[in-house]
Amino acid sequence: MQGDPLTEQDSTPESFDSQPPHGFWTRRRFLLASGLSAAGFALYSGQIARHEIDLTHITVPIRDLPHAFDGFRIAQISDLHLEEFTEEYFLRHVVERVNALAPDLVLVTGDFISDGPRSVSYSLKAAVRCGEILHGLTCPLRFGCLGNHDASVGSQGVIERIRPSGLRVLVNEHIPIERQGQRLWLAALDDLGHGNPSADLAVPExxxxxxxxxAHEPDYAVGRYKKWHREPVDLILSGHSHGGQVRLPGGRPLTLPPGASKYYDGLYQVGPTQLYVNRGIGTVGVPFRLNCPPEITLHTLAPV
Structure with missing residues (x-):
């Protein structure tokens, strides 16, 4: 029986060069290269860029800063989102990096955990593990505020599970930080999107x-603070934006969440108030970062 004529036609004639010219893109080459590029992109953004921490040093000029606080250093981390995609080993590494800075004060500006995609009970268990890891912070002065994910899971439940770490979560309250008989005030709002924030309670009179x-969400913090404030605030520290997580060439974020679309990364002057937005440690939605590394910020206070 003769072979299939279609099969015979597929054989390459001796007079035809079966190798395409150098640099010529065949469909097979294109698909192979595309597949490798996609795999490389996923590997880089999901496993490499997502774990490459950017340490940002910021000098913050403060009017009428007491001389005892000249050079006072504040380490800020934000948006930990433990156990959505942030691994325990990575958060432990973040804590080690913060400890190496030997700051005078450590602040976590919200979203210790995530409110999805798993159950509330899973998220609360993640809060327990988050507290256990944050217990490794060596700075005795450590505080935090609630984020939208914390409030969605349950503010009180998250606070109770973080408390054993020695990190106190402030909600619509303020406390003095004292040094050599002088002081500055640390204040915190309840989550601006899902809580019951009160600037009257948070900001000292x-x-x-x-x-x-x-205040976790920067846009809301600025907008509502302008409406509510009685007393001046020298510096607002926020997170929430993740810096966009994925940025296009030129630095433009691919997407930004409500509450952080105007102010999403770095230091801003907003009237008499300075605002700093930290890009966060974790990710939500997808475990990717591109052109937008996770961040630890070291703020050094200085007199004007």
């Missing part, structure tokens, strides 16, 4: 020192 306010 007629403070006898500079005021630093933690």
């Amino acid at each position: 007629r403070p006898d020192g500079p005021v630093i306010l933690m």
